[in-house]
């Protein structure tokens with residue numbers, strides 16, 4: 001299945017909430033400053049830029065499946081940056097990396113077994129995977145409210161054959177998958193992280209409810225967002241539950 005296309009310009013503008021979450025993950029990565037690190041699902045490069053600052057003698061390889069996101073990352077990081085468009089499920093870097101950082105990406109990928117095999121293969125022995133993504137229970141409330149709207153006409157007919165794209169895995173099952181994929185050790189835990197985005201409408205339509213909005217014809221999209229915002233009420237709270245991953249190859 002092709003990787004879903006994003007609006008990289010819009011994401012870059014309104015992803016302050018995601019950057020704040022991602023910076024907490026970056027703090028968990030132990031670095032000497034001379035490593036080669038993969039940013040797996042770099043998006044528009046906000047966290048990649050912070051990672052590059054931590055590697056004065058090292059290098060970052062940034063990979064994302066969306067052309068629009070990769071273009072936004074290149075604009076942010078400049079022409080010297082190693083930004084590659086590619087599906088993480090087909091990852092081939094051509095060299096082993098010392099560490100992999102990934103933020104807000106794995107829950108967009110259905111096949112975690114294959115994902116972890118690919119990431120394990122990309123790491124040198126002893127290399128570290130430090131990641132965070134949506135986990136079990138992520139945005140349950142928000143999805144429930146959006147679901148109530150999309151079950152009504154004129155939206156319902158567009159969702160008849162729709163399948164939610166997210167994979168919100170639990171901690172125990174993810175540890176098991178990581179070990180089965182060849183990691184020597186793995187530690188995972190869930191973390192409730194509710195957030196109030198600064199620009200709720202664009203944040204929801206670009207990130208959290210992007211797949212819903214893309215499913216609708218253009219003339220229904222703004223109306224759908226109006227109805228979702230009424231259903232959510234004020235203030236808009238995104239009931240994030242994050243799955244944290246620390247694993248060693």
Ligand SMILES: C[S@@+](CC[C@H](N)C(=O)[O-])C[C@H]1O[C@@H](n2cnc3c(N)ncnc32)[C@H](O)[C@@H]1O
Nearest residue numbers: 041042043064065066069087088103104105108
């Ligand atoms: C919410 S964004 C997160 C971007 C960035 N890491 C951050 O924290 O702001 C999720 C990213 O994962 C990328 N992505 C999703 N599935 C992917 C796949 N199979 N291969 C590569 N990138 C993928 C999307 O294109 C998108 O840029």
